Amino acid sequence: MDSRPFLTINFEKPEEDLAEQLYRFHYEQLEPNALRALAKENMYLSDFRKSITESLRDCDLEFVRYVAAKAGIERTFTGKFLESIQPIVKQATALSISSLVTSSLTRAEAVEPPPVEVVPDDDAPVVDPDNTKIITTIDERRLFEICCDILQDEDLSARDTETYFSVIYGGRSNRWLLRFYGDKKRPAVQFIEPITEVHRAEAHRAGLDVGSNGQILLDKPENLYRLAGIVRDSLAYCKDDENFRRGSRVGL
Secondary structure, three states: OOOOOOOOOOOOOOOOHHHHHHHHHHOOOOOHHHHHHHHHHHHHHHHHHHOOOOHHHHHHHHHHHHHHOOOOOOOOOOOHHHHHHHHHHHHHHHHHHHHHHHHHHHHHHHHOOOOOOOOOOOOOOOEOOOOEEEEEOOOHHHHHHHHHOOOOOOOOOEEEOOOEEEEEEEEOOEEEEEEEEEEOOOOEEEEEOOOOOOOOHHHHHHOOOEEEOOOEEEOOHHHHHHHHHHHHHHHHHHHHHHHOOOOOOOOO
């Protein structure tokens, strides 16, 4: 015997499709082989419904990987990347289900339902429509907000690429204050001005580690507040035209 019943009938809340299955147990309708097939079908149906419901509701990383592969996303599916697009897959799943339900109701009632209002997810990553490999995460957007908070009323803009996120001064790509590498095991930030011993001391006082390449590990965007002095020095570096004349060090 199976550990759980393959068919459960609540006579206080009868369901038409279950009543039809129950009718198969009538003496004149009884066919043991058909009932075995029915039992197996119902068990599979129950398990499949449970699995599909959990996948659609939770959008676990395996489901996200399946959707991304099915969509033909040309990118290595690292854990970091799958986590970054997980909110987008959740939103797309909700929209797809809503669209299917709306379409079914329209066909059944021949009445156009009211439009479904989709509330945007402010924390969802933003995918560049011209290059799906460029995905601006909530951490990158938060980093830009903090930079603007430190350097208020300055001409700053954000620019994202496939490998790093940068904060630009004056709209000039070579005058980047900082570059943020978030797609790493431990995210890091690099400033345009070479890191001096004074800067290293500031980072160490803030409890942040400095790598041999001059990048400062930044596990969360809010830690940029601890490096406000270096951020201001980088702005001063970008404002000095002498740093960008031929023969001088140019921010690449």
